[in-house]
Amino acid sequence: MCYLRFDKTQMTNLQDSLFKELLITNESGAYCSTTLVGCNIRKYHGLLVVPVPNLDDENHVLLSSLDETVIQHGAEFNLGLHKYQGENYSPKGHKYIVSFEWDKVPTWIYRIGGVLLKKEIVYRTDRFRLFVRYTLLEAHSDTTLRLKPFLAFRSVRQWTHETGAANTGYTPVKNGIKMCMYEGYPDLYMQTTAKSEFHYEPNWYRGMDYPKERERGYDATEDLLVPGYFEMPIKKGESIIFTASLKEKDPKMYAPIMEAEIESLDRRDSFYHCLVNAAHQFHVQKENEEYILAGYPWFKCRARDTFISLPGLTLSIGEVDRFERYMKTAAKGLREFMNKEPMTVAIYEMEQPDTLLWAMWCIQQYGKYVGRAKCYEMYGDLLKEMLDFIWSGKHTNLFVHDNGLLYSNGRDRAVTWMNSTAGGRPIVPRSGYIVEFNALWYNALKFSEQLLGEIGGETNMVSAKKCGEMAELVGQSFKNTFLNEHGYLLDYVDGQMMDWSVRPNQLFAIALDFSPLDVRQRKGVLDICTKELVTPKGIRSLSPKSGGYNPMYIGQQTQRDYAYHQGTAWPWLTGFYLEAYLRVYKMSGVNYIERQLIGFEEELFYHCVGTIPELFDGNPRFSGRGAISFAMNVSGILRAIRLLEKYKIED
Numbered sequence: 001m002c003y004l005r006f007d008k009t010q011m012t013n014l015q016d017s018l019f020k021e022l023l024i025t026n027e028s029g030a031y032c033s034t035t036l037v038g039c040n041i042r043k044y045h046g047l048l049v050v051p052v053p054n055l056d057d058e059n060h061v062l063l064s065s066l067d068e069t070v071i072q073h074g075a076e077f078n079l080g081l082h083k084y085q086g087e088n089y090s091p092k093g094h095k096y097i098v099s100f101e102w103d104k105v106p107t108w109i110y111r112i113g114g115v116l117l118k119k120e121i122v123y124r125t126d127r128f129r130l131f132v133r134y135t136l137l138e139a140h141s142d143t144t145l146r147l148k149p150f151l152a153f154r155s156v157r158q159w160t161h162e163t164g165a166a167n168t169g170y171t172p173v174k175n176g177i178k179m180c181m182y183e184g185y186p187d188l189y190m191q192t193t194a195k196s197e198f199h200y201e202p203n204w205y206r207g208m209d210y211p212k213e214r215e216r217g218y219d220a221t222e223d224l225l226v227p228g229y230f231e232m233p234i235k236k237g238e239s240i241i242f243t244a245s246l247k248e249k250d251p252k253m254y255a256p257i258m259e260a261e262i263e264s265l266d267r268r269d270s271f272y273h274c275l276v277n278a279a280h281q282f283h284v285q286k287e288n289e290e291y292i293l294a295g296y297p298w299f300k301c302r303a304r305d306t307f308i309s310l311p312g313l314t315l316s317i318g319e320v321d322r323f324e325r326y327m328k329t330a331a332k333g334l335r336e337f338m339n340k341e342p343m344t345v346a347i348y349e350m351e352q353p354d355t356l357l358w359a360m361w362c363i364q365q366y367g368k369y370v371g372r373a374k375c376y377e378m379y380g381d382l383l384k385e386m387l388d389f390i391w392s393g394k395h396t397n398l399f400v401h402d403n404g405l406l407y408s409n410g411r412d413r414a415v416t417w418m419n420s421t422a423g424g425r426p427i428v429p430r431s432g433y434i435v436e437f438n439a440l441w442y443n444a445l446k447f448s449e450q451l452l453g454e455i456g457g458e459t460n461m462v463s464a465k466k467c468g469e470m471a472e473l474v475g476q477s478f479k480n481t482f483l484n485e486h487g488y489l490l491d492y493v494d495g496q497m498m499d500w501s502v503r504p505n506q507l508f509a510i511a512l513d514f515s516p517l518d519v520r521q522r523k524g525v526l527d528i529c530t531k532e533l534v535t536p537k538g539i540r541s542l543s544p545k546s547g548g549y550n551p552m553y554i555g556q557q558t559q560r561d562y563a564y565h566q567g568t569a570w571p572w573l574t575g576f577y578l579e580a581y582l583r584v585y586k587m588s589g590v591n592y593i594e595r596q597l598i599g600f601e602e603e604l605f606y607h608c609v610g611t612i613p614e615l616f617d618g619n620p621r622f623s624g625r626g627a628i629s630f631a632m633n634v635s636g637i638l639r640a641i642r643l644l645e646k647y648k649i650e651d
Contacts, residue, residue: 011094143233353397
């Protein structure tokens with residue numbers, strides 16, 4: 001039995017199946033995403049969604065969807081599904097779905113009378129080429145397959161509407177056609193492995209409706225162009241491949257290329273292997289540089305997300321080489337930022353004040369995996385450059401005060417991961433001495449002292465001594481500044497302003513390798529976080545007992561912005577929470593951690609199958625919200641799994 005499997009009952013119930021999504025990426029920035037029933041419900045959905053660098057830095061939907069029709073004895077059975085305004089669905093091809101499975105590739109089985117048709121989708125790695133393979137498993141009479149493409153040629157952030165400006169013409173190519181609706185776009189090649197007949201009948205399908213956009217308070221309708229349809233006979237046992245790509249290729253090559261691609265894919269046969277596949281989906285290669293996308297479908301590569309995600313997406317699954325390749329690009333960006341050089345790497349928000357702190361934590365995780373000698377060889381110079389950058393006061397919004405603590409101004413703009421804004425100003429204005437900044441700072445100083453002192457050399461020993469003295473000062477100042485009489489940590493302190501809200505940011509002070517708190521203090525912080533912040537789907541961004549608690553991430557943009565970090569649950573924090581739990585309770589915490597991970601395994605079957613979404617409501621039913629796949633979350637859970645395995649081995 002396949003791990004990711006849905007039967008006919010589940011697939012034909014649109015109240016359920018319509019909101020189960022899938023995501024396929026090609027590690028070059030392109031992706032394919034839709035629902036399990038093939039009905040697009042977001043403007044980001046599409047079968048061939050690719051970057052078009054000469055237009056902008058967004059992805060663009062070229063091929064929105066593809067309707068299949070099975071024809072026997074003149075009777076037509078359309079397997080497609082589209083939602084129009086109101087609750088109008090046409091056609092209703094989902095009723096023919098027998099099952100959906102995803103082992104190596106997403107696979108649908110359709111039954112129409114005596115016809116049994118299998119459909120598989122594959123994206124070629126490092127190429128903008130989509131394969132859709134149809135195999136006729138059963139048929140008792142002559143069968144014809146008709147394929148009708150729906151074209152958009154638009155940015156994922158825009159809409160297509162019927163217009164005379166669109167070029168609806170086509171050019172024949174071998175076993176297919178090529179089209180380009182608007183100037184500036186690449187040609188879209190649509191070909192089949194079987195000799196097909198293309199019937200040119202250009203029509204606009206008006207009023208396509210996308211309920212996820214309506215739910216989020218945006219415009220939700222568009223028109224799509226259908227240029228015509230491909231038609232070809234198909235025999236029992238025969239497979240026909242449809243391809244959509246930016247380059248023409250001999251159709252005879254498609255079958256072996258597709259088979260080779262399938263052979264190279266990993267199976268999704270367990271919770272862990274699903275997460276490994278999800279981890280690979282965030283990989284993007286641009287020329288000779290490799291990046292981690294923060295999430296799909298709308299996030300780009302962000303500095304903070306990169307460094308938080310990197311260890312879990314690579315080291316936790318044994319992929320050291322991949323860590324080093326990502327880090328090569330990220331290190332280039334760090335140095336460009338510190339040297340005030342033009343940014344040549346496509347990593348956003350490098351200027352955020354905690355970026356360097358997370359980068360040092362990231363290097364620390366590498367050292368724990370490969371050993372400190374190798375760590376110093378690879379990143380010792382970078383580590384010292386970042387320390388010097390902070391010590392010398394070169395950062396425009398990260399300052400070392402006389403008490404050793406780091407200060408950052410976040411009153412007017414968001415400077416932490418809690419970065420939601422309204423009217424350009426932070427909704428959660430965390431400013432001054434920020435608790436996780438200084439927890440990371442203390443940890444970075446102790447790690448640097450350890451690493452540089454161990455490697456030796458006069459210069460390193462001087463730096464190690466400085467790190468040790470600074471860490472001692474920071475440790476004492478940290479307790480004096482953040483630890484309150486109730487046994488937990490203030491979220492930030494800025495002059496006379498103290499934030500007493502119970503937030504998860506204090507977890508870092510007890511989860512990191514080096515903590516400024518003693519065992520009793522760490523246990524006090526952990527116990528409060530456990531009582532007030534833990535949910536089955538992650539750690540709340542704010543306690544229900546704190547003012548402003550708003551746990552439901554629903555409604556229009558402004559409404560969602562005010563809930564974003566005011567009680568919603570974030571899975572990536574679970575990794576740090578579980579790390580803190582094991583540091584406090586040791587082996588006695590193993591069973592508890594195993595139970596905590598169960599909620600995430602369930603999620604693989606709900607929102608976007610096989611991966612973890614951006615966030616969850618902080619109250620029951622703890623529904624998944626936001627981006628359908630989020631790098632920090634997948635990383636955090638993979639880190640928790642590896643940590644759990646490590647403790648079991650050591651036991």
